[in-house]
Amino acid sequence: MSDASYVNPLRGVSAVDGTNKAKIERAALWLFAEHGVDGVSTKSIAQRAGVSEGLLYRYFKNKETLARELMRAIHIRLTEMIMAAASREAGLADQVSFIVRHYCEIADDDWTLFRYHILHLHHFPSLSDAAGHSSGGGWPNSPHMAAVKLLSAAMEAGVIARGDANILAAMALGVVLQPAQAKVLGAFDGPLSAHVPLFEAGVLSVLNLTKEA
């Protein structure tokens, strides 16, 4: 529970302030999440934001840039949160707890932004592709790669059995991400955070299994 040092940064996406730029971002975000980037017209964004269509191009180079900027905000936010977990030194269980809790917190905090990330990340290959999965020693640039790095370190330290960290990271993330996707698709209501203890137990369970495999 002692993670007061980590603050959830909300950068890139303006909160709901009065500026027209923020209005455009929130309007675009909701429409992109709902209909996908290619399913939304600049006209509809301007209408929803209550501004003229031309104004979009004062703040953003084009529609695609606007869409990418929004995606980058949540993508980086999630990635850095997992990196923050990896830098903690209270053990793997603590790191898992940290990630699960903050992941749900970030999702609940701006559900539209999170929904956009879950549903439409694949629209941006540069953020999600093999480019982002480079196994080099550099900084991980996706939640998945950050998790891989964390688990690789745990394997190195002998905390969990050695194995394919890439697959194991995906399995562990899936325990939280699939319920999130299910909620996005309407399978249940209420905050994701309500299920944090269940998710934590599930992730730890998946990680421990490698001991006997």
Place this chain on the structure above:
Amino acid sequence: MSDASYVNPLRGVSAVDGTNKAKIERAALWLFAEHGVDGVSTKSIAQRAGVSEGLLYRYFKNKETLARELMRAIHIRLTEMIMAAASREAGLADQVSFIVRHYCEIADDDWTLFRYHILHLHHFPSLSDAAGHSSGGGWPNSPHMAAVKLLSAAMEAGVIARGDANILAAMALGVVLQPAQAKVLGAFDGPLSAHVPLFEAGVLSVLNLTKEA
């Protein structure tokens, strides 16, 4: 291993035969998987299929219908596979093994179709929405709901601890689905089936945890 009674039905999506209808379906499928329904023009489908644009409308009412028919094929296929697992009576572990193995098999068998399902199911609310999550006693019409039904029965029978079958089903599915998504996004290569034993162990591990919770 004794599931010879279950045959993987490939219905709806023509295999690669010589007919122009099949050519159109395969061309559209690949483009839809790659760029999303709204990111693909009828012109590009016709070009890739090597037929005229007008021919699309002899076989399909419109672009959206074509896209939905393809999605329905894989969606129903996965749902019925899980229902087939639920009707087996050799115990939960056997059912899990059946689902994991056949899920990976279906994915590997037509990776483009599976990729389309993973990335773009949300484009069809009628297939993925709360409508498909109706908790009534009718037939489940999504993989998620079929899994919920299976786990509810297991809870009823006392095989696993009672709990929120909706969330638990999502967690269990996530152990397989998230690696699948990771592969779709390029995190690793090779067939999904290569990891079946690991997935099986992971799913069982997640399900057993409820015993002590």
Place this chain on the structure above:
DNA sequence: CCAAAATGAGTGATTACTCACTTACTTTGG
């Protein structure tokens, strides 16, 4: 010889984006 298959030019609607212009402030100079 004809019905079904296939074509591709054509339709009106919609697209992302531009640009000449207005409006609302702020800064400057006497």
Place this chain on the structure above:
DNA sequence: CCAAAGTAAGTGAGTAATCACTCATTTTGG
């Protein structure tokens, strides 16, 4: 103190390209 000049914000009609879809016509195969 205040008019003039300058600047950034905002507008919306306009543009060329593309969109999904239609249909009169031609090709094909039995």
